[in-house]
Amino acid sequence: MNLVDQLEALIFVTEAPVRIADLVRVLGVPEGTVEQGLELLAERHADSGAFKLVKLAGGYQFATKPEYAELVANYLQPQRSKMSRSVMEVLAVIAYRQPVTVADIEVVRGVQSDYGVRILAERNLICEVGRLDRPGRPVLWGTTAQFLHQFNLPDKDSLPKLELGGLPPTAHDQTPLLMEESE
Amino acid sequence: MANRALAGNPNLNTLGVVAPPPILVQTPAFEGTLATLFRCVREHKVDLLEVPMEPICEAYLCYLMESPAANLDEAAAALTVLAYLLERKAWQLLPVVEEDEPEMDEATALPDPTTYEYADVIQRLMENHDERTKLFFRTATPQLDLYEIPYDVGDVTAGDLAKAFERLLRRANPEPVELLAKPRKSIQEQMKFVLLALKPSYQRIEEMFVGEYTRTDAVYWFLALLELIRLGSAQVKLEGEEVLFAKK
Structure with missing residues (x-):
């Protein structure tokens, strides 16, 4: 054969x-x-x-x-749910800084992020990968294979390159952005 | 009265308190009995921060598991010592409040959010996601969950099964007092016994039992029987008001 x-x-x-x-x-x-x-x-x-x-x-x-x-989508009629900009931010922070605690995400975003974490966990895009060895033993979050699958990534190393230290955004960049999520 | 009862106890120490049993504790920072560790910690001869608690708890649990007939007073004394050590270590692990705490009116500088640094990659990820929505994969074959497979039980209703179970429970003996850490029974194991007891001819559930049984036995037996019906290894029918079971 x-x-x-x-x-x-x-x-x-x-x-x-x-x-x-x-x-x-x-x-x-x-x-x-x-x-x-x-x-x-x-x-x-x-x-x-x-x-x-x-x-x-x-x-x-x-x-x-x-x-x-288009043809297949017409036939299958896949359900599409929207992911807000804030949830995408949480996902990006987790993807690039994993394993990471909710507190770490909040330091980057400057706002409470537990809602985003919960939504992402419900969608199986992130999961608990351990606990940090410090008082309270906070949960460490990381991305899942489902995340790689949904974002067309062969593996974690294939994430788009993140360049830190850029300029703060202008008001124009703050427009809310919605994306569609398949399945 | 209690003192008189304790007076005959050979484990009483000089303070009139039951001494903990000689549980050997082996950690990188301390090696000796639990009682010695307790004394050393109280007298500040051992820094509890350097002593891991896990092997101590393990040693205590091993003592409980290996000596099921252990003196209850000794076991309680050991537990008290363990609780003391755990509480003391927990207090030591709590962060110490800095003496020169900033004044209330001095605003603590919070780190600036740096989410904007992720703006480009979020955009790229969303483009990836858009590309991905154009791909379709083989979807999962519609496999019914095992628990949703409809199985044929004829005219027998859940109520009939419940009645059979109630009758079984009424005849059960009270539970004997069991030691802690009793090994957990598995339904899978129980199914083997039930399968052996089932006959090709229909019989009542009570007829499958030989000798005395407890309520827990009855529950395990009934659950195993239900599981066998679900898997198609046993069958059930209604005869008058009697629910009868047989091997399939």
Whole structure:
């Protein structure tokens, strides 16, 4: 059996991103071979068919190509919920400073942030990753694989580069911003 | 009266107080018995901040687990010592109020919020999110949760099952006094027993029991039986007013 076909079969049947380590374990071939196979598989689907291979949340998964997005959305009618600017701020602070306590987030934002933390935890975008060893043992928060998945990120290292020490915003930058969240 | 009762106790120390049992405590900062640690802490010979409490609590729990018939007065004395040590350490760990506290009218400078530094990355993340909304993945196969699988119990209602359970409970013996740290029973284990007791022919739940049983036994037995019905390993039917069970 062809390795690329085997990879295709394994990735097709799974509903979550498949990690390379799992593919190595199941196929019994070296990691480099799996990576080469995945490249060939991505090429196979790049030019034809409705699917493409995407690297997301630490693994590989098949997804429909963006050109079919409207068609599929019309059929599936996905529920979209909005995430406010303040919640996005909380998420960004957690993503870039994790593991982080609510108090740390509040120092960065200058406002109370427990609501945002609760909303993000309910949406499974963040989770408890431990407790800080200091009085009160506050919860430490970090992002989840779901966060990587929803924000189209292969892994935590792929976050857009954060440049600290920029200038404070002007009034123009303060306009509220809403985004849509799929699923 | 109480003093007279204690007078015959060989564990009384010179102060007329029951001495804690010789629980050996081994920590990097202190090694000895719990009673010695207590004395050393009170006499400021040992800095409790350097003594981790976890191994001490572990030692106390081991003492309770390994000596189920331990003298209750001794165990209580050990618990008192442990509580004293924990409280004292907790007080020591609390932050000390600075003497030169700032005056009330001197506003403490709060750090300026620096959220604006994240504005660019938030924008980039949202663009990523927009791209991601154009991708669709295989959705989960509609798998019914095991607990939602409809199972056929014929005419038997929840009320009938409750009546069978009530009858079982009425015949149960009172619970014997159990020691603390009694091992927890698992329904899975109980299911094995129930499966062995079930017969291919229908029988009442009481008929499955051999000998005496307690209310807890009855509860475990009934829950295991329900679980077996749910998994399709047991079946139930109504005969007149009787709820009967059988192996499937």
